[in-house]
Amino acid sequence: MGTQQKLATAGIGPGDEVVVPSFAGPGPADAVRGTGASPVFADIHPGSLCLDPASVAAALTSRTSAVVYVRLFGFPLDLTALQSLAASRGLLLVEHSTATPADDPERRRANAAYFNARLTGVVTPVTGPGGRHGYHSYVVRVPGNGRPDRDAFARALRARGVPCHVPVQTPVHRLPSYRRELWLPETERGADECLALPVGSDLSRRELQRIVSACNALGGPLPAAAA
Incomplete structure (x- = not known):
């Protein structure tokens, strides 16, 4: 199931905000916009180049319904912190999958x-x-x-x-x-x-x-x- 479908299945749509990375391709933001919701961009951690949980927390508003993350370049981001943040605010946490190399x-x-x-x-x-x-x-x-x-x-x-x-x-x-x-x-x-x-x-x-x-x-x- 793609990101847009996951968001839509959860009832996310017009009037909702979804936090996404800006340091990535437009895929996550496109998926959010495809539901009618609004993408909100958060910063990355300088080491992982993935979403910084602190920046995500700062971007949350009363309209935030979900967070979409990407394991950019294969780095294992701080998923524990994102999961804790999402659970504390009742947010849907979705991974946007990207194509991985088909080799060893x-x-x-x-x-x-x-x-x-x-x-x-x-x-x-x-x-x-x-x-x-x-x-x-x-x-x-x-x-x-x-x-x-x-x-x-x-x-x-x-x-x-x-x-x-x-x-x-x-x-x-x-x-x-x-x-x-x-x-x-x-x-x-x-x-x-x-x-x-x-x-x-x-x-x-x-x-x-x-x-x-x-x-x-x-x-x-x-x-x-x-x-």
């Missing part, structure tokens, strides 16, 4: 562990309790002056033969169809700094070494004009 998850984790131990100049993903992470995407942060440095770093990697992409180009609350006069600092920072590197199970050891060498050779963020 253990190999992806092994590739991610290789990167975690060797990459320098970027901030590698944090893991959950016990080192848990699905690594649906391997998303690093490029420190520096935000988007210009991240984009220059990405161009330099591509020039060295390393495919990479920006996982969230524009937060949903900045899209024309959902424009809000809203400041979500961690969401904005994530959109400016995050970069997804290849991590698929089809990568050979030589390819892993090449990715690490290319990243580390850049020595961290580059001036926007350097690449």
Whole structure:
């Protein structure tokens, strides 16, 4: 059952508000709008890149009926805190499922562990309790002056033969169809700094070494004009 159907089955519709992440695709917000309810955007936790329970709590109003969360990039978010918050306010808690890679998850984790131990100049993903992470995407942060440095770093990697992409180009609350006069600092920072590197199970050891060498050779963020 999809997110919209789950919400509609619970009786959520016009006049209701549903808290969703802005640092994600528009799918959760679209599902909320499809019921006639209004999406309300909350910020992310800087480590998990998933909904921050504290920001969710701050976004609640008397009209809030549900919270929709996403396990973005495979990180095991703080579900316990969200469940406790939802239970205390009588809210429906719904997971918005996203497509996961159709390859060997253990190999992806092994590739991610290789990167975690060797990459320098970027901030590698944090893991959950016990080192848990699905690594649906391997998303690093490029420190520096935000988007210009991240984009220059990405161009330099591509020039060295390393495919990479920006996982969230524009937060949903900045899209024309959902424009809000809203400041979500961690969401904005994530959109400016995050970069997804290849991590698929089809990568050979030589390819892993090449990715690490290319990243580390850049020595961290580059001036926007350097690449």
